[in-house]
Amino acid sequence: MRVIVVGAGLGGLTLAQGLHRAGIDVVVYEREGEQGRPQGISLHVDDRGATALRACLPPGHAAMAEATMGGPRRETLSLTETDGKLTVLGARPLDGTARAARPGRQTARPLLRAVLLTGLEDRVRFGARFTRFERRADGRVRAWFAGGGSDTADVLVGADGIGSAVRRQYLPHVRVLDTGTHMLMGATPLRSVAGTGLPELIGHNAATVRVRGAMMALGVLRFTQPPVAARDRWLPALRGPAVTLAEDYVMWALPVTGERPGPEESPAEVWHRARKAAETLHPVLRTIVGRAWPGVTVALRGATMPAVPAWPAGPVTVIGDAIHAAPGFGGNLAMQDAHRLRDALVRAARGERELPAAIGEYEDAMRLDGFAAPMPPVRVPGGTGGAERRA
Ligand SMILES: Cc1cc2nc3c(=O)[nH]c(=O)nc-3n(C[C@H](O)[C@H](O)[C@H](O)COP(=O)(O)OP(=O)(O)OC[C@H]3O[C@@H](n4cnc5c(N)ncnc54)[C@H](O)[C@@H]3O)c2cc1C
Secondary structure (H helix, E strand, O other): OEEEEEOOOHHHHHHHHHHHHOOOEEEEEEOOOOOOOOOOOEEEEEHHHHHHHHHHOOHHHHHHHHHOOOOEEOEEEEEEEEOOEEEEEEEEEOOOOOOOOOOEEEEEHHHHHHHHHOOOOOOEEEOOOEEEEEEOOOOOEEEEEOOOOEEEEOEEEEOOOOOOHHHHHHOOOOOEEEEEEEEEEEEEEHHHHOOOOHHHHHOOOEEEEEEOOEEEEEEEEOOOOOHHHHHHHHOOOOOOHHHHOOOOEEEEEEEOOOOOOOOOOOHHHHHHHHHHHOOOOOHHHHHHHHOOOHHHOEEEEEEEOOOOOOOOOOOEEEOHHHOOOOOOOHHHHHHHHHHHHHHHHHHHHOOOOOHHHHHHHHHHHHHHHHOOOOOOEEEOOOOOOOOOOEO
């Protein structure tokens, strides 16, 4: 069996690792270069993402991913200002109920991406933008890329994010709706906020601060093992700055109203906007935004994708943001989809299931979980990489 995956994001790379490990011929086509596009720095990984990583990655990769996550996050703390100081007002469990994330651990997205790419060097084609596919009489699928190149496989997987070109052709009736919400997100080295008391106040938990009429979400990632030591132990083949430059940080998110992000806004421009939005906040929060890494600041717009009725399964399918929108846990759903689809394709490759039936089983499970989720944050076009919307 040969599989073409479009998109080297969390879902596409987790799937490619899983298929490669199972001995299935897989190739990933990614429109961006090797560094990818700005997607922020932090990711809350819950049981769905962690299970998918353990199942799809080789043991050394999975151990590296786990060793470089932060500590367990079980609660969201509510912070307030008392006599000029930030204090904890209360705590809500991260229990996966409506509007609450599941318990999990923070991971640094660039580091996870580097782990996911390790070992797939000859399987991923960068700078290859998928444009369209055609289904052939022999049941196979031919994918076309900008510049006129093409490739043929038994299965084509659209893992190409919210603006998915695969989905646009395959399921043209799917709509992506802008919710009108808007958030600025970034990260700040922990050493830059030492002495403020905030990292100690939060621990590993998520936190929400409501002071002076504004709201800010916060989280701290302290690597469980130093990334270089973990790399040397678990995945020596992993190279590059994602490991050597990794350091503990505070991630932050600021909901903003009014001014809409421009299409060509760079991460540095988004950071300047965040600093402006933070001007009236508590001094510690202003410090956090002011000392952030400008290059990883992103602007997000909320979007929702209404549920889509089941379609007949075939050799083309979709995973992750390409087919469902999830508020703050889209990465976990994308990895869960990858895990489920990997299992389905392995069953088909072994002759235990017909290919369309296996893909149909994956899609049924994906629809059940993925379509239950409204309003995720979605990257803004231009400065943050280009999420496309159809209303
Ligand atoms: C700042 C931020 C914070 C987030 N925090 C969390 C979190 O804490 N937990 C969580 O679970 N989720 C989080 N998310 C959501 C999560 O990042 C997404 O849901 C997840 O990345 C979706 O993965 P994916 O593989 O489906 O798509 P993507 O990660 O969007 O990957 C799609 C890939 O396809 C490529 N592509 C697109 N079009 C083409 C084409 N035509 N040809 C070839 N390649 C193409 C893109 O370049 C991209 O690399 C966050 C998102 C952002 C932006």
